[in-house]
Amino acid sequence: MSDLLVANALVVDGTGAAGRPGSVLVRGDRVEAVLEAGAPEPGAERLFDARGRVVAPGFVDVHQHSDMTPFVEPGMDSMLRQGVTSVLVGNCGGSAYPFEGAREHAAMAGADPNGLGLAPWTSFAAYLAAIDEARPALNVAALVGHGTVREAVIGRSHRSPTSDELEAMRGLLSGAMDEGAVGVSSGLIYVPGMHATTDELVEVARGLGGRGVYASHVRGEGTTVFDAVTECIEVGSRAGVPSHVSHLKVEGRRMWGRAAELLDLLERARAGGADVTADQYPYTAWETSLAATVPAWAPAEELPAILADPEARGRLREAIEHGEPGWESVGPDLGWERVVIGSHLPDPDLTGRTVAEITAERGVEPFEVIARLVIADPYTGMVGHGMDEDDVRTIVACADVFVASDALAVAPDGPLGAFGVHPRYYGTFARVLGRYARDERLLTLEDAVRKMTSLPAERFGLAGRGRIAPGAFADLVVFDPSSVIDTATFERPHAFAQGVELVVVNGRVAWDGAPGERVGRALRRGER
Numbered sequence: 281m282s283d284l285l286v287a288n289a290l291v292v293d294g295t296g297a298a299g300r301p302g303s304v305l306v307r308g309d310r311v312e313a314v315l316e317a318g319a320p321e322p323g324a325e326r327l328f329d330a331r332g333r334v335v336a337p338g339f340v341d342v343h344q345h346s347d348m349t350p351f352v353e354p355g356m357d358s359m360l361r362q363g364v365t366s367v368l369v370g371n372c373g374g375s376a377y378p379f380e381g382a383r384e385h386a387a388m389a390g391a392d393p394n395g396l397g398l399a400p401w402t403s404f405a406a407y408l409a410a411i412d413e414a415r416p417a418l419n420v421a422a423l424v425g426h427g428t429v430r431e432a433v434i435g436r437s438h439r440s441p442t443s444d445e446l447e448a449m450r451g452l453l454s455g456a457m458d459e460g461a462v463g464v465s466s467g468l469i470y471v472p473g474m475h476a477t478t479d480e481l482v483e484v485a486r487g488l489g490g491r492g493v494y495a496s497h498v499r500g501e502g503t504t505v506f507d508a509v510t511e512c513i514e515v516g517s518r519a520g521v522p523s524h525v526s527h528l529k530v531e532g533r534r535m536w537g538r539a540a541e542l543l544d545l546l547e548r549a550r551a552g553g554a555d556v557t558a559d560q561y562p563y564t565a566w567e568t569s570l571a572a573t574v575p576a577w578a579p580a581e582e583l584p585a586i587l588a589d590p591e592a593r594g595r596l597r598e599a600i601e602h603g604e605p606g607w608e609s610v611g612p613d614l615g616w617e618r619v620v621i622g623s624h625l626p627d628p629d630l631t632g633r634t635v636a637e638i639t640a641e642r643g644v645e646p647f648e649v650i651a652r653l654v655i656a657d658p659y660t661g662m663v664g665h666g667m668d669e670d671d672v673r674t675i676v677a678c679a680d681v682f683v684a685s686d687a688l689a690v691a692p693d694g695p696l697g698a699f700g701v702h703p704r705y706y707g708t709f710a711r712v713l714g715r716y717a718r719d720e721r722l723l724t725l726e727d728a729v730r731k732m733t734s735l736p737a738e739r740f741g742l743a744g745r746g747r748i749a750p751g752a753f754a755d756l757v758v759f760d761p762s763s764v765i766d767t768a769t770f771e772r773p774h775a776f777a778q779g780v781e782l783v784v785v786n787g788r789v790a791w792d793g794a795p796g797e798r799v800g801r802a803l804r805r806g807e808r
C-alpha cells in the first residue's frame with residue numbers, strides 16, 4: 281500500500297508546464313505516480329484532500345546561511361512553513377567547512393559557538409554526517425566558501441596566497457567536491473574574500489575540477505555592479521564551470537532603475553556562450569553584518585585602538601562618511617536613516633533602530649556609533665533599505681532568475697526570536713507566489729514555481745529534486761493559491777507565511793498545520 285495520496289489538487293510540476301488537475305501518490309521517499317483527474321485512485325495510508333489547492337515540488341532555496349542551523353534549531357520553522365524542503369548553505373564565501381567557519385555561523389544563528397558540544401569536523405563528509413545525525417526538518421546541501429578556505433590556509437591576511445597555499449586551497453575544495461559539495465562560493469565584500477584577485481578566484485575554482493558551480497556575492501552591488509557581475513562570469517568561464525550571481529540587485533539611489541540593464545548584461549553573456557544564472561530575494565532592503573559598513577583595514581579587533589588614535593580615527597570617519605577609493609560606504613548614498621540595526625546580542629533594544637536615531641541620541645557621529653556596536657558584537661546585523669521596488673519587480677518578472685531567501689531558518693521561540701531579522705527569513709517564497717504572481721501578475725504561477733524548484737535544483741546538481749514526476753524524491757508542498765502570502769514585515773519579522781497547508785520531505789509529512797517528522801538529509805551532489 282502507498283503511504284500518502286495528495287488528491288484532487290492542481291499539479292504544478294516545477295517544469296513550467298501548465299498546472300493540471302490530478303493527484304500525487306507517494307511510496308517511501310519517492311513519488312510513485314502522478315494521476316490524472318478522474319483516474320481510479322489507489323488506497324494509501326494517508327489521504328490529503330487538496331481540493332482547490334496546488335501541489336508543487338518542495339521549494340529549493342539555493343541561497344541560505346543556515347550552515348549551523350541543523351544543530352541550533354533543527355525544526356527550521358521559518359523556511360519549512362513557506363514550503364521550502366531543501367536549502368543550500370555555504371554561500372557568500374562562508375561555510376561551516378573547513379571548521380574555521382563553523383564558529384562564525386553558530387554565532388550568526390544566535391548560538392554560543394562553544395556551547396554546541398560538537399566535535400570539530402576534519403572533512404566535508406564529516407560535516408554532512410553531522411547534519412544527518414542532527415536530523416533537520418529540511419534537506420541541506422552545501423557549497424564550500426572561498427573565504428573560509430582562504431582563512432583556513434592563510435588566516436585573515438590581506439596578502440595573496442603563494443602558489444603552495446593556492447594548491448592547499450584547491451586541495452581543500454577538491455576534497456570537499458569528492459565528498460558531495462555542490463560548488464564553491466565567494467563573498468567579495470567581506471573579509472577575507474575581498475582580498476582575493478580575480479586570478480586567485482579562478483585558481484581556486486579550478487579545484488572544482490569542472491564539477492559544481494561557482495556562486496558569488498559579487499564585489500559590488502551598487503555603482504560597480506556591472507563590473508562585478510562581469511568578473512563573476514569571467515571566473516566561471518576561465519575555471520571551466522558554470523557561474524551564479526547571488527542575490528541579484530541594483531543597490532543605492534544612484535543605481536535605481538537599472539535592473540533591466542543588469543538582466544540584459546546576463547542575457548548577452550549567455551548569448552555569447554557564458555553559462556551564468558542568478559537568484560534574487562524579493563525585497564527592497566538588504567541585510568548583512570554591520571561590519572560591512574567598516575573598511576577592511578579596520579577589523580573589529582583593531583577598532584578600539586583606531587578610535588583612540590586621532591589620526592586613524594579621522595581616517596575611519598572619512599571612510600565611513602564618504603567611502604574611499606575602491607570601497608563604497610553605504611551611508612553617504614542611502615542616508616543613515618535608511619540603515620537599521622539588526623540583531624545585536626549585547627543590547628537587543630537597539631534592534632530596529634536606525635544609525636541616524638542612535639547617533640542623535642548618543643550625541644556622537646555615525647562612524648563612532650557603528651564602530652562601538654561592531655566592537656561590542658562583531659556579528660551585529662544591519663538592514664539597509666537600498667533598493668527600488670520597480671527594480672525588484674523587474675527581476676522577479678524574469679523567468680530565469682531563481683527565487684532564494686538569503687536567510688537563516690529561524691523560529692519565534694528560537695535563539696534569534698527576540699531579534700530583528702529580515703522578513704525574507706519567513707516570507708520569501710510566499711511573497712513571490714502571493715504578492716508578485718497572484719496579485720501583481722508579474723509572472724505565472726507555473727513560472728514562479730519553476731524559479732523555486734526545477735531551475736535551482738538542476739543548476740546545483742540536486743538530482744531527483746525540484747520536479748513532481750514518478751521516481752523523483754517526494755518533496756512536496758500543498759498551498760492555497762488564493763490565500764498564500766507573506767506576513768512578516770521589517771517591524772514584525774517573526775511572522776509565518778500563510779496558505780501553506782502541507783509540506784512533505786522525503787515522503788514524510790513535515791508540516792500539516794503542526795510540525796511533523798524531521799527527516800531532512802544532507803544532500804550530496806549528483807546523489808540519486
Ligand SMILES: [Zn+2]
Binds near residue numbers: 497527
Ligand atoms: Zn551575500
